[in-house]
Amino acid sequence: MAMTLATRVVAFLLVTGLIATLLVGHGSVSRGYEALLALGDIAAGSEESRLKQRTPDPSRESLTYAIDEHEYQADLYRPEEPRRGSLILVHGFTEAGRRDPRLMEFAITLSRLGFTVMVPDLEGLKDFSISTREADAIADAIRYATDELSAGESGTAVAAISLAVGPALIAAKQKDTKDRVRFLIALGGYYDLTDMLRYVTTGEDRGGAGQEAPPPLREGRWAVLLSQLHWLDDESDRAVLASIARNKLDDPHAAVQAEVDRLGPQGRAAYDLATNEDPQRVEALIRELPPPMVEEFEALDLSAQDLGKLEARLVLIHGPEDRVIPVSHSRRLQDALPQGQARLFEAGGLNHVEVSPGWRDGWGLWRATTHLLALGERE
Template identity: 70%
Template sequence: MRLLLHQVVCLAVLVVIVLLLAGCSSLSRGHEALLVLGDLAAGSEESRLKARTEAPTREGIRYAQEGRDYQADVYHPATPDRGMMILVHGFTEDGRRDPRLVDFATTLSRVGFTVMVPELEGLRDYSISTREVVAIADAIRHATQALPEGEPQTALAAISFAVGPAVIAALQEDTAQRVSFIVSVGGYYDLVEMLRYVTTGEDRHGEGQAAPPPQRGARWAVLLSQLQWLEDERDRERLATIARRRLASQAESAEDEPIGAEQVEEEVERLGPQGRALYALVTNQDPARVEALIEALPPSLIAELEALDLSNRDLDRLEAELVLIHGPQDRVIPISHSRRLRDALPEGQARLFEAGGLEHVAVSPGWRDGWGLWRAVNHVLRLGEQQQ
């Protein structure tokens, strides 16, 4: 606790010195950014931001776009002075009511954002696909239709595997001008390279820097996310059983050999051709085989991977500014993905904040490199002010 307090105090002193040189408006915003970081670290516990601000009200809503029905939560701040933000959750069975997501949305709303959190079924059941693109684009349409006249834009914030669908949703012909900026936390750019890293540990775009070893269990989360494209229901059930057993055993055991390995091998023996192809990709450890293993997947799965891949997209139609926040030691999606996404856009359209205090999408307990996180939050608050 003393170390954490010392780090926060040192960061605060440095921030104050910089902001005194920058002016009163920046000083106030910089202080807010510190309060936001403190509140994110506190979660549902007490914080200075909670003590200083009124809690937002949460409203559950239903809406429809062209016959497609949705649910969402909207967090209304006591003082709505930073415009609308659509917050897209990552993989979580709790969906929009995931406690961490609720805390995040509440924090954003305490500093003036009206936050809309749509329920995305594909991210709840680990079956991400282009339907999430449609759902996010529909959320943009609904949010901007509901805004007062003269406020036609909203911001987007997306986490991890939701970043690709969010960016693609903001590329649609009728949504491109409705999104002012996008906050990407630990997002991907190239799905082939993401699969290569998660399965083999190789990051080919690491700019000479060795990537940390991938997180144990990440490959099994990827397996769960693609099962819906297998035609054989028995393959889907067997692979879901394998993935969940592997995830559970790796959470319980520090050993390399997962618990229940014999039962897993028995399930693998019963797989059909499509199931075997997907299992071969997920368990592969040879970086050179990744492309060939992808080509052996069912055509519907390949089509979805290509549709969600940002590296083969024409990003020229993206009008929103991009705020990329990524931890250099991310063990799920390497920081090289955010660097490449930044470089794929015109100079100045995207800013990357390399935040050492970020472990994929969670703030580390010690706030390592709190300076990077503070700069990112300060920038988001400034962009939010410009929406008004």
């Protein structure tokens, strides 16, 4: 019989209780024990946890801010005891944006740990139309947070999820933002977009250095397709491809050939890339896409970026069995930075961005959480 979520949390805490006991001393709770409580809280979701019992609920307020005539909406989570500075939490693909229930629970957990958490709404990540405008929006959030929330401190932290990792890294290395970011947490992010597309559509992980990756989630190809429809000129192509993608997400066996036959040249090029299963054809199919789509694709590709401009410490957290973006991407991202600037935690308790710690796989997540708590402490 499968364990309930609450049972898994209790089992995780009991098995690691010896570690926690060794980390507690003389009435003060160490970072290690705090990390343990944080993981238990994340796994518990809205249910009770020891962290909830120990800490008061953070307050949440909505805010509107403007940078260079661009107006943004965000939620701000304030802890009763702000002891770890500010942190910008960047959501991944979710139509609910900053109000995604899982994201809100994660923000509350981070705030209980002493972070003042800012969660901006990013329109491109809400409607699956990711582009460089998300990098600009994250850069503006960094400017706002460091001016309004982190006055007198050495900057803010940034945490980004999945495909938002690329725009967050690009935002954090700009001329007027690179000295404002203390550290950046990249959860299940990408490095090379061409190789990511190759994996999602064909299953080949060209950056895996000979290590076989798990088979990709088949629905990943349709999510990628939805993320680029806004670059198509033909409104009819956009509507037809959106219908195809959503039908396939609902039912992988859905018949869509009649809709495919209605596509124009641009729409057919996007569909051919999404449905291709030949690893050798990926580059050629990308070149057939509309020029604006290719330009944005290249602009968001971290493997083509000058990452030497990034000054922040980078905390990479990636599940070794990730079936959306292989762990090889975080390994290559770590290798692309100067030695010691990035630290990678391969966490078996992480299924892309879903946390499910158990006694075998909670160790990596615990180490990663302990590390980021140490980075977050005020100097």
